[in-house]
Amino acid sequence: xxxxxxxxxxxxxxxxxxxxxxxxxxxxxxxxxxxxxxxxxxxxxxxxxxxxxxxxxxxxxxxxxxxxxxxxxxxxxxxxxxxxxxxxxxxxxxxxxxxxxxxxxxxxxxxxxxxxxxxxxxxxxxxxxxxxxxxxxxxxxxxxxxxxxxxxxxxxxxxxxxxxxxxxxxxxxxxxxxxxxxxxxxxxxxxxxxxxxxxxxxxxxxxxxxxxxxxxxxxxxxxxxxxxxxxxxxxxxxxxxxxxxxxxxxxxxxxxxxxxxxxxxxxxxxxxxxxxxxxxxxxxxxxxxxxxxxxxxxxxxxxxxxxxxxxxxxxxxxxxxxxxxxxxxxxxxxxxxxxxxxxxxxxxxxxxxxxxxxxxxxxxxxxxxxxxxxxxxxxxxxxxxxxxxxxxxxxxxxxxxxxxxxxxxxxxxxxxxxxxxxxxxxxxxxxxxxxx
Ligand code: GDP
Ligand code: IMO
Ligand code: MG
Numbered sequence: 001x002x003x004x005x006x007x008x009x010x011x012x013x014x015x016x017x018x019x020x021x022x023x024x025x026x027x028x029x030x031x032x033x034x035x036x037x038x039x040x041x042x043x044x045x046x047x048x049x050x051x052x053x054x055x056x057x058x059x060x061x062x063x064x065x066x067x068x069x070x071x072x073x074x075x076x077x078x079x080x081x082x083x084x085x086x087x088x089x090x091x092x093x094x095x096x097x098x099x100x101x102x103x104x105x106x107x108x109x110x111x112x113x114x115x116x117x118x119x120x121x122x123x124x125x126x127x128x129x130x131x132x133x134x135x136x137x138x139x140x141x142x143x144x145x146x147x148x149x150x151x152x153x154x155x156x157x158x159x160x161x162x163x164x165x166x167x168x169x170x171x172x173x174x175x176x177x178x179x180x181x182x183x184x185x186x187x188x189x190x191x192x193x194x195x196x197x198x199x200x201x202x203x204x205x206x207x208x209x210x211x212x213x214x215x216x217x218x219x220x221x222x223x224x225x226x227x228x229x230x231x232x233x234x235x236x237x238x239x240x241x242x243x244x245x246x247x248x249x250x251x252x253x254x255x256x257x258x259x260x261x262x263x264x265x266x267x268x269x270x271x272x273x274x275x276x277x278x279x280x281x282x283x284x285x286x287x288x289x290x291x292x293x294x295x296x297x298x299x300x301x302x303x304x305x306x307x308x309x310x311x312x313x314x315x316x317x318x319x320x321x322x323x324x325x326x327x328x329x330x331x332x333x334x335x336x337x338x339x340x341x342x343x344x345x346x347x348x349x350x351x352x353x354x355x356x357x358x359x360x361x362x363x364x365x366x367x368x369x370x371x372x373x374x375x376x377x378x379x380x381x382x383x384x385x386x387x388x389x390x391x392x393x394x395x396x397x398x399x400x401x402x403x404x405x406x407x408x409x410x411x412x413x414x415x416x417x418x419x420x421x422x423x424x425x426x427x428x429x430x431x432x433x434x435x436x
Contacts, residue, residue, distance in 0.1 A: 010225075036131055308341040348364060
């Protein structure tokens with residue numbers, strides 16, 4: 001599986017960072033293909049515990065080339081701060097590269113993001129991370145954006161900024177914010193260019209050579225399909241494509257180069273921010289999932305909304321992403337539950353549906369649950385499929401069945417090694433996802 005896309009199968013925070021950190025031990029290259037520093041990818045390994053926002057989660061392997069891809073958006077000031085944190089932890093970062101086509105999150109973008117969010121009320125709030133993601137991608141689509149490569153070309157930079165400044169200032173004035181000082185912005189951009197210039201490259205030959213040379217390449221997604229700009233719960237979405245389709249365009253490789261699409265999925269559901277979340281629990285079970293799973297946002301610290309596993313959205317996610325395998329995370333969080341519920345359909349206007357309706361209807365659906373016996377046994381030290389309690393295996397099989405994809409990894413703790421690996425199908429006489 002030389003080229004593997006690792007993508008979020010739910011509402012984000014599935015544990016993508018932890019999975020990429022594990023897989024990157026053997027990877028030659030990791031490419032973050034979309035999103036910005038709205039990501040919070042937690043990695044726990046020998047270097048410590050980190051919440052990575054922009055830097056690919058392969059950074060802990062010094063031999064892995066880590067690329068921030070063209071489909072991503074980069075806040076240079078935040079990136080430099082993140083680089084410092086990692087350097088302070090003893091990492092060299094020699095292999096970090098940034099696509100010159102990636103767009104720049106400028107200082108007014110987070111400001112516009114916060115102002116737009118403040119103007120939304122109640123149930124209309126998206127609950128963005130206020131990292132300027134929406135406004136930056138909006139400028140990109142409006143063709144007034146600035147790209148990382150522009151930071152290293154002073155004349156071109158000035159031309160681009162002076163040309164786009166009037167439109168930017170109009171947008172700020174509409175929201176009651178002061179205008180941008182063009183000279184100061186140019187100076188800041190040039191300083192970022194100086195600080196990052198050596199890393200800003202054309203990623204096409206790098207990635208093409210890796211793929212053509214049969215190297216192991218990981219494509220790291222941000223967020224999950226339910227917040228995909230096209231396929232998520234619009235308008236409560238991010239402004240890029242976390243689904244696997246975004247990996248081709250965001251990293252810059254042909255669709256048929258990807259061999260494996262690994263869907264990362266929590267053994268239950270969480271979401272942070274607004275929008276419909278059908279399996280949300282506002283009772284003691286929801287609070288318990290939050291407590292045991294430490295479900296607080298890695299970027300904003302907000303408490304995550306928690307609920308049972310949503311088998312309808314996983315079927316949708318699986319089709320859209322073409323999962324060839326799953327990594328199920330946080331199984332251990334369910335260890336103490338006597339009963340575990342799992343949603344297999346939605347009730348809408350008296351009808352049972354097993355597909356994902358559009359946002360206004362998704363807000364009204366009632367989940368239909370089946371109940372599974374819990375295993376009431378700690379799983380954190382388990383490292384093989386056979387050692388997993390029988391009830392846990394049955395529950396995992398049901399997840400695989402609903403996703404229509406086999407399980408390859410089961411994560412039972414946040415640490416790098418706290419994982420059950422099933423990638424040698426058949427060795428134990430098992431075909432995960434089929435055998436009971
Ligand atoms: P990401 O954004 O998809 O990378 O996920 P986050 O890092 O935002 O959220 C996942 C959280 O769960 C982090 O705090 C991880 O350290 C933690 N985590 C990941 N896998 C496991 C697991 O198997 N068990 C437990 N208990 N925690 C996990
Ligand atoms: P990772 O990569 C969970 C949510 C926000 C908001 C919506 C849009 O760690 O899984 P944005 O700032 O992108 O404009 O916010 O998406 N959101 C996330 N939720 N994990 C993330 O990243 C998220 N990034 C954005 O809460 O509802
Ligand atoms: Mg996260």
